[in-house]
Amino acid sequence: MLKAPQHQVAGHEAAGIGKLGPLVDESGHFYKPLQGDKRGSNEVAFYTSLSTNSEIPEHIQRFFPRFYGTQHIEASDGSGLRPHLVLEDLALGRANPSIMDIKIGSRTWAPESSEKYVEKCLKKDRESSSLPLGFRISGLQIYRSKELGFWKPGKKAAMKLSTEEVKLVLRRFISSNTLDDLDLKPDCAFASTVYGGSTGILSQLLELKAWFEDQTIYHLYSCSILVSFEKELALEGKDPGAQIKLIDFAHVYEGRGVIDHNFLGGLCSLIKFISEILTAPGECKIEVSAKADQKDLTHSANGVVADQKSLTDAVNGVVADQKNLAESDNGVVVDQKNITNSVNGIVADQKNLAESDNGVVVDQKNVTNSVNGVVADQKNLTDSVNGVS
Amino acid sequence: MLKAPQHQVAGHEAAGIGKLGPLVDESGHFYKPLQGDKRGSNEVAFYTSLSTNSEIPEHIQRFFPRFYGTQHIEASDGSGLRPHLVLEDLALGRANPSIMDIKIGSRTWAPESSEKYVEKCLKKDRESSSLPLGFRISGLQIYRSKELGFWKPGKKAAMKLSTEEVKLVLRRFISSNTLDDLDLKPDCAFASTVYGGSTGILSQLLELKAWFEDQTIYHLYSCSILVSFEKELALEGKDPGAQIKLIDFAHVYEGRGVIDHNFLGGLCSLIKFISEILTAPGECKIEVSAKADQKDLTHSANGVVADQKSLTDAVNGVVADQKNLAESDNGVVVDQKNITNSVNGIVADQKNLAESDNGVVVDQKNVTNSVNGVVADQKNLTDSVNGVS
Numbered sequence: 001m002l003k004a005p006q007h008q009v010a011g012h013e014a015a016g017i018g019k020l021g022p023l024v025d026e027s028g029h030f031y032k033p034l035q036g037d038k039r040g041s042n043e044v045a046f047y048t049s050l051s052t053n054s055e056i057p058e059h060i061q062r063f064f065p066r067f068y069g070t071q072h073i074e075a076s077d078g079s080g081l082r083p084h085l086v087l088e089d090l091a092l093g094r095a096n097p098s099i100m101d102i103k104i105g106s107r108t109w110a111p112e113s114s115e116k117y118v119e120k121c122l123k124k125d126r127e128s129s130s131l132p133l134g135f136r137i138s139g140l141q142i143y144r145s146k147e148l149g150f151w152k153p154g155k156k157a158a159m160k161l162s163t164e165e166v167k168l169v170l171r172r173f174i175s176s177n178t179l180d181d182l183d184l185k186p187d188c189a190f191a192s193t194v195y196g197g198s199t200g201i202l203s204q205l206l207e208l209k210a211w212f213e214d215q216t217i218y219h220l221y222s223c224s225i226l227v228s229f230e231k232e233l234a235l236e237g238k239d240p241g242a243q244i245k246l247i248d249f250a251h252v253y254e255g256r257g258v259i260d261h262n263f264l265g266g267l268c269s270l271i272k273f274i275s276e277i278l279t280a281p282g283e284c285k286i287e288v289s290a291k292a293d294q295k296d297l298t299h300s301a302n303g304v305v306a307d308q309k310s311l312t313d314a315v316n317g318v319v320a321d322q323k324n325l326a327e328s329d330n331g332v333v334v335d336q337k338n339i340t341n342s343v344n345g346i347v348a349d350q351k352n353l354a355e356s357d358n359g360v361v362v363d364q365k366n367v368t369n370s371v372n373g374v375v376a377d378q379k380n381l382t383d384s385v386n387g388v389s
Numbered sequence: 390m391l392k393a394p395q396h397q398v399a400g401h402e403a404a405g406i407g408k409l410g411p412l413v414d415e416s417g418h419f420y421k422p423l424q425g426d427k428r429g430s431n432e433v434a435f436y437t438s439l440s441t442n443s444e445i446p447e448h449i450q451r452f453f454p455r456f457y458g459t460q461h462i463e464a465s466d467g468s469g470l471r472p473h474l475v476l477e478d479l480a481l482g483r484a485n486p487s488i489m490d491i492k493i494g495s496r497t498w499a500p501e502s503s504e505k506y507v508e509k510c511l512k513k514d515r516e517s518s519s520l521p522l523g524f525r526i527s528g529l530q531i532y533r534s535k536e537l538g539f540w541k542p543g544k545k546a547a548m549k550l551s552t553e554e555v556k557l558v559l560r561r562f563i564s565s566n567t568l569d570d571l572d573l574k575p576d577c578a579f580a581s582t583v584y585g586g587s588t589g590i591l592s593q594l595l596e597l598k599a600w601f602e603d604q605t606i607y608h609l610y611s612c613s614i615l616v617s618f619e620k621e622l623a624l625e626g627k628d629p630g631a632q633i634k635l636i637d638f639a640h641v642y643e644g645r646g647v648i649d650h651n652f653l654g655g656l657c658s659l660i661k662f663i664s665e666i667l668t669a670p671g672e673c674k675i676e677v678s679a680k681a682d683q684k685d686l687t688h689s690a691n692g693v694v695a696d697q698k699s700l701t702d703a704v705n706g707v708v709a710d711q712k713n714l715a716e717s718d719n720g721v722v723v724d725q726k727n728i729t730n731s732v733n734g735i736v737a738d739q740k741n742l743a744e745s746d747n748g749v750v751v752d753q754k755n756v757t758n759s760v761n762g763v764v765a766d767q768k769n770l771t772d773s774v775n776g777v778s
Contacts, residue, residue, distance in 0.1 A: 107496070132647060134650035
């Protein structure tokens with residue numbers, strides 16, 4: 001019985017009805033539909049090359065999903081038989097994994113790419129954190145608790161995090177005290193067991209780095225490192241199964257005698273971020289660079305606004321972690337309490353929402369009105385009009 | 390007494406009469422004219438910050454030219470007093486240094502740059518080896534002998550070298566057998582004394598790399614590593630004075646908590662090239678990738694050859710855009726027609742040249758003979774021997 005994977009944080013999801021996306025079976029296979037154009041054949045060629053290339057040492061092979069060839073199966077969108085890559089299901093055996101999908105490299109396009117493709121990618125690289133940071137978080141979910149489920153910010157918001165916000169997210173990822181209240185300063189309780197240690201994330205990243213300093217076989221563009229672990233195991237004092245896996249190889253090129261300096265640079269940048277947490281887990285600046293730590297903010301337009309209290313208006317931007325927001329238009333709004341109005345955007349994880357129009361609203365309690373949008377997982381909803389509830 | 394530096398391989402040269410460029414005095418100072426726009430003040434700000442920042446360890450400070458402030462001196466172009474950066478003259482005490490100016494980073498522009506500047510730089514990065522290799526050779530001179538002087542290919546040709554050509558140049562740089570005959574496979578005779586050893590180039594590059602993996606103070610765009618040594622000392626079995634220095638800081642930005650992943654990636658790529666020479670000095674592929682579009686080519690060895698017709702012989706150098714070339718040995722030859730012989734030198738833009746040996750020859754018409762000297766801008770020259778004309 002094939003079904004949509006439960007823990008997809010980025011990429012093409014099959015979760016929506018009638019959408020093409022990956023599928024998993026119960027014996028640990030992950031079926032990824034081949035993209036119709038050159039990307040599909042590129043990815044097959046890469047996995048085939050990787051699995052047969054004796055120059056890739058075993059301790060590096062383990063960072064890639066196992067490859068079981070390709071297979072025609074019924075596509076998730078009901079469009080009939082379609083070729084799929086058959087890969088290892090990386091979430092197999094994981095109950096509630098915390099996951100980050102981190103796209104590596106300040107440049108997601110190859111020198112050989114077409115003008116049109118370069119333009120498209122460059123725009124995204126410049127708008128996201130790829131250019132300044134050398135990587136971007138393409139998606140993430142952090143397990144909080146059975147009651148609260150996952151903290152799963154929107155992909156667009158995740159992509160554009162500033163340096164300080166990325167630092168915050170990387171700390172929140174391995175903290176215990178943000179389970180109930182995202183307002184708290186992350187305690188980095190699992191830093192040493194997840195990021196640190198001889199088998200931890202940092203150690204794995206350093207192994208990968210050593211290989212990238214030397215290998216001239218592949219150049220990986222737009223490829224991600226999937227970082228995951230099980231918070232519940234960490235809480236119980238067990239091995240949390242911290243692991244990194246490389247995924248997404250639709251844009252792999254031959255190295256032709258040159259190292260993948262683009263991937264390596266981004267990887268080193270990520271390593272530096274993780275190292276800093278291990279060196280000084282207590283030194284987390286909560287303030288973010290865009291507009292930070294403001295209290296009693298009256299208006300905020302067109303920008304990232306985070307961690308404020310008593311905001312009156314916020315327009316056209318990402319708004320996060322605030323309390324007592326009066327109005328928010330046209331943007332992503334997450335994790336707030338006591339919001340009065342929110343129009344045309346994604347609103348998530350709030351309590352005591354009075355009104356929400358035209359957008360996706362999830363995980364809230366005590367919503368009074370929600371119009372024209374998707375509303376999910378709520379309690380005590382009074383009105384929901386014209387949408388899926 | 391100020392004069393133009395003798396061993397400038399890239400950047401703005403003052404060699405031409407009436408051109409603005411750097412000057413040197415006899416006590417080891419290098420005067421670099423401040424660029425009028427923001428670049429000038431940026432570079433002063435960088436040197437000031439660097440020389441006063443106690444976070445930069447001494448073993449890293451030594452990779453930068455010493456800074457002696459700024460000073461108003463008579464500009465080289467005769468335009469009067471002008472502010473100059475006063476720096477350490479890196480060529481002081483060097484008789485015949487072999488030098489490479491290697492611009493580091495696949496991207497020479499900062500995320501903060503203006504649209505227009507990004508476009509300009511991106512074009513150059515894509516046309517040069519910066520994008521594929523993570524660095525480009527902005528200029529070089531390799532000392533051959535007292536008789537032959539330096540091998541100094543054109544900057545434009547150097548910038549665009551392919552992977553295999555860069556490998557060849559990096560080997561030629563530390564070889565002894567290319568003194569007389571650039572046609573020979575480089576013997577890499579000085580690889581271990583110049584690139585290798587505890588104080589050699591590779592060791593210095595690795596020290597720099599370790600710092601770049603950690604430092605988040607500066608992001609250096611369009612900055613070069615100047616690699617130099619004295620071949621004559623190496624031949625005598627003495628310490629060849631192999632050194633790297635970072636130069637050109639008109640495009641330095643604050644790191645703001647992020648490592649310079651762009652510089653680091655390019656640096657690691659260069660390190661890999663140098664390491665390979667030390668690991669396998671004998672494995673130099675002579676065939677080069679860029680040989681394109683020529684018709685009726687009889688011989689062409691070891692160099693870049695492009696767009697010509699009816700070429701008979703072209704050896705060991707960059708040869709471009711000519712027609713009806715009979716012979717061209719060991720040098721850069723561009724844009725001429727009906728040339729009969731050209732040996733060992735730079736020959737450019739002439740027509741109907743009969744012979745030109747061992748020197749720089751530019752912009753003339755109907756030259757019959759030119760031996761051992763610089764010849765410029767004349768018409769109908771019959772003989773010019775051993776001198777400047």
